[in-house]
Amino acid sequence: MKNVQAGVGQFVPAVRRHGAPIRITVDGEALDARAGDSILAAVLLRRRALRRHEFGGELRAGFCLMGACQDCWVWLDRERRVRACTTTVTEGMRIDLDAPDEEPASFD
Amino acid sequence: MTRVAIVGAGPAGIRAAAALVEAGIRPVLLDEAARPGGQGYRTPSPGLDLDMAALMGSEAGHHARLHGLFAAIHDRVDYRPETLVWAVDGRTLHVATQGRAGMVAFDALLLATGATDRVVPCPGWTKPGVFTLGGAQAILKDQGCFIGRRVAFVGSSPLLLLAALQYQSLGAHVAAVVDTTPFGAKLAALPGLAASPRTLRRGIAYRTKLRAAGIPVHDGAAPVAIEGRDGVEGVRLRHGAREWTIACDAVALGHGLKPETQLADLAGAQFAYDPVFRQWLPETDADGRAGPSLYLAGDGAAIGGAYAAEASGTLAAAALLADHGRPQPKATLRRLRQEVARLRRFQRGLARAFAWPAGQAAALPDDATLCRCEGITAGEVRRAMAQPLGPREVNRVKAITRVGMGRCQGRICGPALADIVAAAAGLDHAAVGRLRGQAPVKPIPLALGAEPAG
16 A cells, blocks of 8 residues: 555544454554454544555545445455455454455456 | 345335234345445444444434334344345345355345435546545444545535534534535425425525534535545635635535436336436336336335335335235325325425536546546547447447446446436437346356355
8 A cells, every 4th residue: 555644544533433452454464443343444544545446556445335336345365355345344354455366256 | 925025124124124024924124234224224333332322413313213113023024134135037036145145035025225326426536535425424323433534525415414514513624515506596496395394494404504613615616626646635616717626635425316226127117217316217106016016115216315215115015015915004005105205205306406417427527537446537438439330328338338337337427427428429318328237236256146046
């Protein structure tokens, strides 16, 4: 995630957010999150963008935030593709932002 | 016993399920989300223990009642969360639950699939920090987050004011509310809005409160571009000959709502062009019948808002019961029909007042991204159409340019695409067709589709 200022999030807490602290890894880098965070919230509370677009390489951070636009796909354990906005983090979750070299086949 | 499948566990789906449960039927309630409530009345992420009274504001009581109703019927419903219905084939639904394939057979299908935001793209709209207006509210209720520190609410929708006020009252800095529709055009639509004076008064109160809080509300201004290097740094606006930039780090973009009709399409519903909404909408009778054993309710049938969704869910379930030999009390049906009709009439008034800015969509600059999935520009569409025998219909344009063929299946770019195609072809908006729903209605792993029923 070049050009993404670390430590400054796009999202900002609006109310008190409870939830036990947990650790996830994003592209191999440890990230503090809370139980109950969506992957997207966990990342965007700490970064300005989620991923790079697979065609143009530009930064993206999702768009619809409700599972319709599919602009927040990430990979779990380099094999399962999920939407970051509708997937809740779990302790030790391993997230990769780019598709594995062998991208799982999908309709598009 | 009649096997009833309901798709969608928002206000319409929950009300429909409750009416069926009351009649002794145990419906299958399929929902793509992990928790019930739909978009507007979503259940917040449980681990976070958010203060829902604060987040829901004046809707807190309604939110609590709907979830109370769901809890009361939960054990009499075959509720299947995290289940995507991706195809309809005769009397069978094809579903995917956490990577596993399945099928659900039904005798009657009630679709309560809700709506998504309708958005006019502008240069820079793919930058991190630009989100849909509905998304700006969803992330608040689901995750207790604002989309940014200084948020501009831009588009053409009464929900701009509502969302801006929610953000402001919870402590966010609202940079501005920018409504594309000129104030005079909104006033001209007032007769239609008189159908629901309470909601109208509320809208006027929102405006007054925002102005009192020192938040600029611009009517008749349109975004020229969303600016910034790696994220949002501002939004450049134009009003007549005047251009200026508002500093912000996030933009909520929304131009009304659009029913999620892909499954209705696959299930055989007929569509008719609606010039007020500038959309192709599924045809139903007053009770929600859309075909043999096919019922539509809520915003997925016609935009009516949450209250209309609840009433139309009950009404569609009553129609279903009546069609299966269980006539419902005439007075109840009449009351529900009147309520649904009144609330939807009000939404038509709003659609007139907060019009989809067709000219703005048609004028999207050539170098601006239209399809954010595949990174295709408006210019690529116009160039393809300008070829000898170039396409003049949206499905043909999709086949040639791939706009609308990406991951979102045209959910996001479809409305603007129709205006760009109509303008380039010199045709009426209704004459360029509508993007047909295709299975799978959302992307699924190929391996899943190949598996037999699990």
